[in-house]
Amino acid sequence: MKPAVRLATIATASAVWLAVSGVSVLAQNAPGQVEFRDERTGKVWTPETVSQDNRAVPSAPMSVQDKAFDPRSQLAVVEGVTVQRPRANLMGVLPVTAGPSVPIVTLDGASLQAVPGERWLTVIYVTNNSANIVDTVVGCMFTNADRKVEDTRVIVPPAGPGERWGMPVYGPRVDLFVDRVTCRVISPT
Structure with a gap:
């Protein structure tokens, strides 16, 4: 050809x-x-x-501000522990599965997003696997290069048997660099 x-x-x-x-x-x-x-x-x-x-072509020249930005050198930290009581949305009701090998509450879905001009955001999902109403507390740590930027406690609304709740959790302002959020169930244990 x-x-x-x-x-x-x-x-x-x-x-x-x-x-x-x-x-x-x-x-x-x-x-x-x-x-x-x-x-x-x-x-x-x-x-x-x-x-x-x-x-393989070299990229455009970097500005002085871009060269100067090093997210690992950030020292800013939000002092103390922020407590949030977000409005949760009931996502559905699942079969009750708690037992010796299944936790009372499961947590998933912590993905990090930036809301431009506002705050870092993660959406978490809490599922009650038991036949009882549970009051859950979730701890989320927003970090930069494995160093704490903000520590947050989320008070989840009481969840009935098998209920799965989704809720937003807000972190620090977006002018503070964050590269990871880690959430864990604090109670019930």
């Missing part, structure tokens, strides 16, 4: 893939420069605005 035919075949296949995936070809800006428009957001993408992380 000749190089010109191969290039035309690749370009045609790329245009078909882009049309199927919800991105359309706009126009050629400069010779060989293609722009793509995302139909959902309206954003125009060019090779300059798309991530170049997997290329």
Whole structure:
């Protein structure tokens, strides 16, 4: 196959893939420069605005502020223990499974997110595996490079037998760098 035919075949296949995936070809800006428009957001993408992380080309020069930022050198800490009583949402009722090998309460789902301009956030899910109503306390530690940034206690609303509750837990302001949140059940033990 000749190089010109191969290039035309690749370009045609790329245009078909882009049309199927919800991105359309706009126009050629400069010779060989293609722009793509995302139909959902309206954003125009060019090779300059798309991530170049997997290329061997050196990245753009870093600013002095970017070079100076070292998240591991952060010393800021929120003093004390923050107590939260979040509004929880009942996610459903599950079969009661508590026994010798199953804990009374299980905790899962602690994933870290940043709410721009506000606070770090994690959403946790607490499930009562027993046939009794339980009052649960969860401890969440927001850390940076394994150093404490904020320690939080979450007072979970009373959970009935088999109830699974989901609730937000807020951490420090986003101007304090956090790279991990670890949550654990403090009570019942």
